[in-house]
Amino acid sequence: MTDFLGYERSDGSIGIRNFVPIIATAPYANDTVKRAAEIVDDAIPITHPLGRCQTKPDVFQTYRTLLGYATHPNTYGAVVVAHAGEIVDGDELADDIAETGRPSASINIHDEKGVMNGLKATVNATREMVQDASAQQRQPHDISNLTFGINCATSDTTSGLCQHKATAGAAWRLIDEGGRAVFAETPEFFGGEEGLAERAVNDDVAQKILDYVDNWDQRLQETGYDVRGAQPTPDNMDGGLTTIEEKALGALVKSGDGPIQDLVDYAEQIPEESGMYIMDSPGHGAESVTGIGAGGAHFMIISTGQGHTLSNAIMPTIKITGNPGSAERVPEETDVDVSEALVGDQTIDWATDELWDEIMEVVNGKQTLSEVLGESQFAIHRIGPST
């Protein structure tokens, strides 16, 4: 049994951070959210271009994503800022947050008579919550409470040969301790879906894997264009990846070879049962990571070949590379350099230990490079057109 020091929530989840996000329900609240977050130290702004003029599947997805962030284990409480009456409703979101026992506040810019009063109300609500959050102490909890997020970024041919193996090793170490892990990026299963389906715990899950992959292939074919250029991305291709299948086969290494427990939809909550899960998401890193964060992963490993700024404000993001050139070129985007396992005398087990040690420090409070540097992106995947 291994313990970590975390923050207890009234819904039973345990956080590794104590954030207060300020969440815009639609783009017309984005500026108020950003300005309030500049004033209140430690508040996390969550802004996006969605939440309005969307069809129902996208409305559900946007709502589910925002709620996932507001009720994330690392979230103490949340302030919701709406512009006026929107299809993603601010009061409804604040009520759903309060149902988890978290503090919540709902600000409506129209009701406040405009942006100046709206900003003042947002700052006051956020300030109070941040102060209350700062009074909460970390307590010891078993690491089986933790969910491990896995994503790759700017992959190259070193990814599948080195850093993804260390990432898989660390993820399965947590699963062995009773925790859970989740990886995503369904189009990056292309060419490896048969092998992935064989790892499913039952036939239903196996069929779901094949169906999700087929759905993505159909969506891409319906564009009438060759996926290449979009996948692999130009930076992947510079790194030596030729086709989406090659990228996929390397990408799958990051999930190891153990059983797949289940698949969840984009931004859906990761189940509590221990094991490895898949979230349906695009290979677009910012969208994929945003979905994994909404699903409740406590921290995120970005397993990168060429280095990447990709990170998340609510899930601390640890970046690992096994490409010695990248570790040297972009040290500010390299939390863990395991290239000695690829080009030196070290083993993959050593690389896994290096990553695991860093994870344990981060879950106990050590800030990652992207946290210290204030780097994060937020991008909700959209399914269909705006109306």
Added chain:
Amino acid sequence: MGDSHIVAVESDDNVATAIRELNGGETVTVDVGDNEVTVEVAEDVTFGHKIALEDIPEGETVYKYGLSIGYASRDIEAGEWVHAHNVESNYGRGDLAEETA
């Protein structure tokens, strides 16, 4: 034993990955399963890119990780650089769907 900086993942792979810069004209030996394959590198190849371990005729499958990563879009000779100029994907091919529609 082959050059440790050129990696074939599975025994039926017909390409290998360079974990160092390769120079056109040099001869490299690659461990492919229990066998060793020796090829002359046809052109300079960047770190992380692939070379063909055998001749791959146009239309044939290119194997890495023991699985298809696409097909040869033209004849590829042993030792040649293998990348987007001579390999095409089998997935997400809306362009082909249109041609056959």
